[in-house]
Amino acid sequence: MRPVAVVSYAQHASAREDNRNEVEILLPVLREALEPTGLTTQDIGFTVSGSSDYLAGQAFAFVSALDAVGPWPPIAESHVEMDGAFALYEAWVRLQHGDIDTALVYAFGKSSPGDIARVLSLQLDPYLVGPLWPDAVSLAALQARALLDADGIGEKDLARVVARDRRNAAGNPHAQVSEQTDEATLLAEPLYADPLRKHDCPPVSDGAAVVVLAAGDRARELAERPAWIRGIDHRIEGQYVGSRDLTVSASTRIAAQRAGVDGRADLAELHAPFSHQELILLEALGLDEDTTAVNPSGGALVSNPVMVAGLVRIGEAARRVSAGEGQRAVAHATSGPCLQQNLVCVLEAEQ
């Protein structure tokens, strides 16, 4: 397997962004990621992006976003209607071929134009579930209930996750939520979508993220301390929430094993838009909070631009590995209702 590394990363996320469209949000983030590498769009071997037309309510919304890259002369490019993390997997695969050495991965999405929790109902079975319009919060709350009913996990475990993520968000300029708080204060809040409280749910965010990948020696030329991708894999499960065990993440477990996760990780960035999901993911990844710093960026509970937040997890983990904050990191991204599809990536600093 050819060694590939994250050599640059940039993101932007904010609450409702009324003054800019997707291209105007993406342009500066692309520049911020490309400038340190000295690469132009034409130098890049392969460009691939992730987004969903339904966020903006426009068929082909990703076509106009291509303008931000300036694909002239024409570029080798593709697009997935998924989170940008899955576009990164596609770029990593392409770099294994050996004929090109660099790839540009970007993701964009504004969750504020529509009612995002309702838009996501369209991911569901169009015959027997979609027509009931169960929103994303209600489905996640069903999963939280199943976890709380199983023994061993209580409301205070959820509050502990929220308190830790909100404290970590202090260092993250792109967080929409950040405060020094504790479990007791959070548990005093009223229930919102019983058993979830408002702070167990993600904020509505608009944003974009860009990652530059490079292979072998090219990575060392482009970055002081590249964050090497030691392993990456993704898996999907059946969707119907009534016929799978919502308290475990079987697909995360398979992907983690394939990506080489072995319990050793200095830090982990988990794409859990809801607090209880962090606990399910930690168990599936076999990680222990005593030895692994979880969501140093604050995670998706403090900033959740849909279609972007998964790529941001990989970027945030890579950035910290490159900055020497950890030798080995695990990054995770999810897609679909109640963690239906999951990607796991292991990143390491140069030996």
Next chain:
Amino acid sequence: MTEVLSAPHSMEFPYTRSTGPMVGAFLTGLRERKVFGVRDSSGRVVVPPPEYDARTAAALPHDDLVEVSPEGVVTSWSWNPKPRLGQPFERPFAWALVRLDGADTSLLHALDAPREQIATGMRVRVRWADETTGDIHDIACFEAVR
């Protein structure tokens, strides 16, 4: 002169969907006020019946369904404080996963019961729509069994 403009934008279409044999059989059952499941390759009776087996991808027999009871037990539930357009009720209500007697998996639908009465494990039954047409809304919701 430089204020950024915005305007409402809505997208609407009455999608006409062909159900295929399995969903068609399940909905035909609902129209007759019956709930059907199907046995999958691991021997579980799955409700609603999936068209394809999760493990083998083989088509499951849409002509060999298993009727299950319209009564069962809540396996999980959540409260929906501010219902949205298209949801079964306009006032706050609960979503529930219900394992009907005879089924090994749970069906997702709305549960109309006072919030303080709702708990995992409670017994509920289907409340049928006044007029059934062969649609998931033939189940109006679940309600508590006294």
Next chain:
Amino acid sequence: MSGQRAAVLGTGQTKHEAKREDVSIGGLVHEAAERALADAELDWADIDAVVIGKAPDMFEGVMMPELYLAEALGAVGKPMTRVHTAGSVGGSTSVIATHLVQSGIHRRVLTVAFEKQSESNAMWALSIHLPFSQPLVAGAGGYFAPIVRGYIRKSQAPLDTGFKVALKDRLNALKNPYAHLHQPEITLEGIATSPLLWDPIRYAETCPSSDGAAAMVIGDEASAAASSRPVAWVHGTALRSEPTMGAGRDRVNPHAGRDCAAALYAEAGITDPLHEIDCAEIYVPFSWFEPMWLENLGFADEGTGWKMVQDGATALDGDLPVNMSGGVLSSNPIGASGMIRFLEAANQVRGTAGEHQVKDARRALGHAYGGGSQYFAMWVVGAEKP
């Protein structure tokens, strides 16, 4: 060659029709996938990863349908990727699936592309009106008619060139049991007098709206060696994109199409495409795109593509048969059409194309385009190992 060798082990498609009222969306894609597995003499358990493609989700009103389709495509516990690149998506999905095998990460990949347009209405989905914009363009034809006019002006092509392409493709479709349109009584006269929808494009020169799915199993060298079925070796793949609206773009002879062909031929070791490629399945949703793409792909000099049509060079028995299957003009489930081009090209070199088989076809081109003639996906497949 980029990466390890890859080959098409099996192909499958549904009978394309205006409405498939007998299947769910899961049923439609499962049907094509099952036929591809049977053709490859493989089972669902032999598949390591699934790559699915389709055009905008608004056509069926299902966001990210790969999530609902996980069981229907035997993907539970496996990787599933959803590609979306506008009209070229069936082609780019095939290229992305090939990348997975060429990378050595996955040995056998199932790739599927579909559209079930009867769930809504293609015209509605393609022209969702946004505030502040002008509601002038009437569907794809309205967008492409001015470009076709530009080609006719530049090339001085005779006005019946489009009619001849439509006649050729519709007659070829009679030799393809999967084609949507089977019009045995079609005539040049009938085409020439069909309603003029967007001058210069007449109704009979436009593609139908179809429900349909296509599928392929793409395998590594070891899987190809182990197969007792004929395989199509991938000699090269290429993807290119350029902006929709750009000063300096040439929408009649797009730069991205030329670059894509050049990169493809370089990878496949082709220096004289007209003589080294035996036949081609290219994306022609409006008849005039055949002469335009013949030039864009380097089969004809700029401004002369129409001569190949007029001389019958692109007929089933011509020097370079084009769209032997009847092409997009005869079947157009938009998301699948690009993959249908790619799999028909593969079946030609496998010798499994049936009635519309080109004799001794050893190397074939599959081509797809999308958006405002700005997204291109192509591959060259061959009977011999590259």
Next chain:
Amino acid sequence: MSAADGSKPVKGIVTPIRLDYRYTPGAAQSRFLHGLKEGRLLGRRCPQCGKVYVPPRGGCPMCGVEFAEEVEVADTGTLVTYAVVNVNFANRVIDLPYISGEVLFDGSDMTSMVLVQGVSPDEVRMGMRVRAHWLPRDEWDYSFTNIDYVEPIDEPDADYESFKEAL
């Protein structure tokens, strides 16, 4: 589609889907729309390639950079190419056939799509010189439809070489 009568098995359902959004065209396009509200065509120039875009979207699509200064372009121009449309569609009622033209307004490097009137389908020609016909001022809104249509003006046709780049 759905078999409401009791006898036949269910083969289809109808699932109405409606989604509501708050749409913004963004900063660059909003400036352009403000210009239209005052009867002006405000394009934007790319600092890198120098081309003028009417209407400007987010940035220069060829260079991938934000636009620089604003450039007002004339409401006269050249009809680069056109389609004679015989297909009407839901939300626009014009008598058929109508001419949908791509006009290169003088000073712009990008064509804009606009209705062509005042010439019959068999007299209209690529290269014709045209002028915008604006709605009455009191009907102006933040929309390109303030230009109701373009109509021919009494000038010699532009020669093909001068506009073939914009095809």
